Amino acid sequence: MAYSNHDGVGRKGTAGVVAPQNAKGQLPDSSRHLRSDAARNRRQVLRAARGLLDTGDTTLPMNLIARQAGVGVGTVYRHFPTRRALLEALSQGSLETLVEEARLAAETPDPAKGLERLLHCALQCQLDDIGLATILSEPDFECPETLVLGAELGRSVTTILDRARTCGAIRTDIDSDDIRRLIGGVHHALRAGASQGAHLDRYLQVLLKGLQR
Amino acid sequence: MAYSNHDGVGRKGTAGVVAPQNAKGQLPDSSRHLRSDAARNRRQVLRAARGLLDTGDTTLPMNLIARQAGVGVGTVYRHFPTRRALLEALSQGSLETLVEEARLAAETPDPAKGLERLLHCALQCQLDDIGLATILSEPDFECPETLVLGAELGRSVTTILDRARTCGAIRTDIDSDDIRRLIGGVHHALRAGASQGAHLDRYLQVLLKGLQR
């Protein structure tokens, strides 16, 4: 995935080659015009936060992050005024991946297949990055970049739903926000047990069948 | 509901007439053999905690509870060694209600109707008491009383599933723990939006249809 190597640092497993460019070869807005020491601090903060998140700890204590990143707390707050902002920066790569997948899903010839593809990918992305799940569970974005991405995601979902509805594949009273919430619910159900993603296919089947007309 | 007036104090709305007996006319185990001042402190702690929980705040800060209850922190810890224990005591009444409803659901002649009744009630109970939702999302109970109730609930759910499976009403690869997780997921989905329970019927329909063979 070309989208994982911007400044959000890598997620668990990925080796963390931090390139200052996104897939379009531009510096992300949030890192543009940063003094080099500031950029470095920002990366360190994100790296530390990512480490904590991959632990499964979603609380992201600012003081702890500052300590692990080797910066003052104030620096963390300067770069990320709220925990939400930090979370959005951490998950930007995952969100970009999901947005791209949703776009592809919306282009799938068979609308039912497109919906299935969308839901599967959304679940998998949230399982892979709990930060993504966290920001999607509360859909008011703080950062301009993620706001744009979220809007694009919403449009793709709406497109898929419209097409699936038109061909009678799904019930008519479900909108894109319902999908967001239901996917969040299934994700929650998947996490609420020992074997995290082991039941993904089964629960996904339940959701897909449940959405049928 | 006869089960709401034990020592768990009332939930939101209920006027909080605290009777020291449960529906069977016995003192709950946790309040038996308590010195009268201890019993009073326990009630005060539960009352304060319930107030916080009804705010929607599920964090239940022990120090704050102690302050609001007018007792020392140590007293809170003495009665409730962990937050989980406190949560279980708070939700015992709701759990009893749900257990009773599940028993009735298991006796419903039509297994499909029984399942529908069970799921509807489980969702409604969790919407009514977020404490119940919290303890059910992590099914290892600490208090003997709630442990027993949880086991009984599990048996009813299993009974309902067995009967529904036998008559071909539902898929064969869903067990009672799946139901617990999926209900928790739908509950989560319902909370993830402005209008809390407004979509209950719709999401419940999705789940019920999804569970069909």
Place this chain on the structure above:
DNA sequence: ACCTGAACACCGTTCAAGT
């Protein structure tokens, strides 16, 4: 511009001292 870290309020948890 940006960074630092002290400062203050607050929570978690324990435990010695009380009645």
Place this chain on the structure above:
DNA sequence: ACCTGAACACCGTTCAAGT
């Protein structure tokens, strides 16, 4: 038996002082 609350470690957040 039971209660109190000081004590210590730690987090959230701000902000004056620095470079």
